[in-house]
Amino acid sequence: xxxxxxxxxxxxxxxxxxxxxxxxxxxxxxxxxxxxxxxxxxxxxxxxxxxxxxxxxxxxxxxxxxxxxxxxxxxxxxxxxxxxxxxxxxxxxxxxxxxxxxxxxxxxxxxxxxxxxxxxxxxxxxxxxxxxxxxxxxxxxxxxxxxxxxxxxxxxxxxxxxxxxxxxxxxxxxxxxxxxxxxxxxxxxxxxxxxxxxxxxxxxxxxxxxxxxxxxxxxxxxxxxxxxxxxxxxxxxxxxxxxxxxxxxxxxxxxxxxxxxxxxxxxxxxxxxx
Amino acid sequence: xxxxxxxxxxxxxxxxxxxxxxxxxxxxxxxxxxxxxxxxxxxxxxxxxxxxxxxxxxxxxxxxxxxxxxxxxxxxxxxxxxxxxxxxxxxxxxxxxxxxxxxxxxxxxxxxxxxxxxxxxxxxxxxxxxxxxxxxxxxxxxxxxxxxxxxxxxxxxxxxxxxxxxxxxxxxxxxxxxxxxxxxxxxxxxxxxxxxxxxxxxxxxxxxxxxxxxxxxxxxxxxxxxxxxxxxxxxxx
Numbered sequence: 001x002x003x004x005x006x007x008x009x010x011x012x013x014x015x016x017x018x019x020x021x022x023x024x025x026x027x028x029x030x031x032x033x034x035x036x037x038x039x040x041x042x043x044x045x046x047x048x049x050x051x052x053x054x055x056x057x058x059x060x061x062x063x064x065x066x067x068x069x070x071x072x073x074x075x076x077x078x079x080x081x082x083x084x085x086x087x088x089x090x091x092x093x094x095x096x097x098x099x100x101x102x103x104x105x106x107x108x109x110x111x112x113x114x115x116x117x118x119x120x121x122x123x124x125x126x127x128x129x130x131x132x133x134x135x136x137x138x139x140x141x142x143x144x145x146x147x148x149x150x151x152x153x154x155x156x157x158x159x160x161x162x163x164x165x166x167x168x169x170x171x172x173x174x175x176x177x178x179x180x181x182x183x184x185x186x187x188x189x190x191x192x193x194x195x196x197x198x199x200x201x202x203x204x205x206x207x208x209x210x211x212x213x214x215x216x217x218x219x220x221x222x223x224x225x226x227x228x229x230x231x232x233x234x235x236x237x238x239x240x241x242x243x244x245x246x247x248x249x250x251x252x253x254x255x256x257x258x259x260x261x262x263x264x265x266x267x268x269x270x271x272x273x274x
Numbered sequence: 275x276x277x278x279x280x281x282x283x284x285x286x287x288x289x290x291x292x293x294x295x296x297x298x299x300x301x302x303x304x305x306x307x308x309x310x311x312x313x314x315x316x317x318x319x320x321x322x323x324x325x326x327x328x329x330x331x332x333x334x335x336x337x338x339x340x341x342x343x344x345x346x347x348x349x350x351x352x353x354x355x356x357x358x359x360x361x362x363x364x365x366x367x368x369x370x371x372x373x374x375x376x377x378x379x380x381x382x383x384x385x386x387x388x389x390x391x392x393x394x395x396x397x398x399x400x401x402x403x404x405x406x407x408x409x410x411x412x413x414x415x416x417x418x419x420x421x422x423x424x425x426x427x428x429x430x431x432x433x434x435x436x437x438x439x440x441x442x443x444x445x446x447x448x449x450x451x452x453x454x455x456x457x458x459x460x461x462x463x464x465x466x467x468x469x470x471x472x473x474x475x476x477x478x479x480x481x482x483x484x485x486x487x488x489x490x491x492x493x494x495x496x497x498x499x500x501x502x503x504x505x506x507x508x509x510x511x
Contacts, residue, residue: 028353028354029353029354031351146366149364150366152349153349153350153361153364154345154347154348154349155325156319156320156323156325156343156345156417157343157345157348157405159320159324159325160323160325160341160342160343160415161341161343161365161366161367161409162366163366165325201353204353204355207355208355208357208389209355209356209357209360210355210356210360212355213355
């Protein structure tokens with residue numbers, strides 16, 4: 001079964017979507033979209049370094065993005081805001097990564113695969129890595145869920161109940177680095193942030209609790225992966241962007257639906273009152 | 275003694291925020307901290323809950339002391355769906371008795387299923403207080419809990435705090451702007467402006483020259499306003 005490239009692609013796509021969606025909820029709640037974006041940019045430097053020195057692309061991406069985000073978090077607040085520092089460090093990594101790649105002969109064509117992903121070439125090892133990453137992210141989130149929510153709501157409130165907000169937040173940083181690393185093969189560093197935030201944003205209007213939002217985001221993410229994969233097969237379009245297009249379409253549909261649902265409930269409320 | 279702070283010094287970089295603060299809190303006590311903006315009130319709270327490093331001195335918390343913390347506000351925007359009930363149940367070490375207390379504070383069962391982002395300022399304050407009661411705390415820390423409430427709203431809120439003290443015996447340490455409203459309830463008032471300027475019973479603090487110089491003539495203005503509201507209510511009833 002795993003010998004079929006479409007099956008491998010589906011397993012890889014679903015794995016990434018599943019890992020990204022619940023983590024993406026925190027990215028949305030904590031307004032970390034730019035943080036995620038910069039993590040992804042930093043990962044490209046990791047990719048080029050691992051191509052140059054011939055070690056695992058996956059480990060290279062995790063290592064460099066964690067290093068970049070940790071340094072930025074440490075330097076934050078001295079004289080520049082996190083936002084600016086992230087912009088500098090993220091793009092510096094991206095640019096350096098692109099320059100480094102140009103020194104390696106024969107990789108120039110392959111670079112596109114890391115920017116927008118190449119899900120159809122996902123190997124059995126890649127699938128294993130993706131699902132290991134997924135398990136780590138899930139364990140991290142299940143274990144720290146309430147603590148992370150409390151830290152998101154108010155750090156002092158969390159500290160007063162014995163939590164260490166900085167450490168909890170770092171768990172998210174690690175989760176992000178893992179998702180970015182496993183997502184490179186599937187949607188690439190330029191699009192991985194969309195797998196984090198689009199399903200979460202689509203789920204928002206459908207739910208009333210944070211847990212339901214994570215579940216719905218995961219379902220929407222997986223649906224996008226499957227539909228996007230099929231669409232790219234039928235229309236012969238690049239797969240990563242196709243998955244993101246489907247996710248965006250779902251987002252627009254939920255946005256329109258929730259708009260009409262609000263109008264509708266307002267009308268009913270007015271009728272009841274009059 | 276529940277909390278014992280000795281000669282506490284805290285600094286952010288080179289800027290001294292707290293200097294030689296000594297403060298104790300015992301069972302059943304209500305202590306109110308007043309002081310202008312930037313006087314280190316919130317920093318003092320952060321030192322108690324251990325979220326900032328202290329430069330020198332000591333903060334001793336009784337072993338296994340359960341703290342209920344009421345923050346000024348929540349960083350919640352509409353992207354985070356959260357019902358009041360779910361928020362209450364996020365509290366660590368909560369128990370059923372605590373949940374009952376929290377529900378009494380909410381005063382309404384409908385509130386449990388409401389979204390936090392849709393609450394009014396008064397409702398949110400009740401929810402935050404309810405959250406702090408979920409673990410049946412020995413100490414309640416209130417950080418300007420009446421921010422955004424009008425005078426009668428604050429008065430009602432402080433009445434609730436007094437009730438909690440009476441029914442649970444829990445000690446209360448609060449930061450407040452409106453000394454005149456909390457006056458009756460507090461055992462002790464501490465004027466903080468980096469260091470402790472003066473402290474004692476509410477009436478003696480209100481009469482002290484240090485307090486007057488800290489708040490200036492503004493104090494009399496707000497006091498007068500408060501009395502006005504009160505007599506207005508009296509006429510209506």
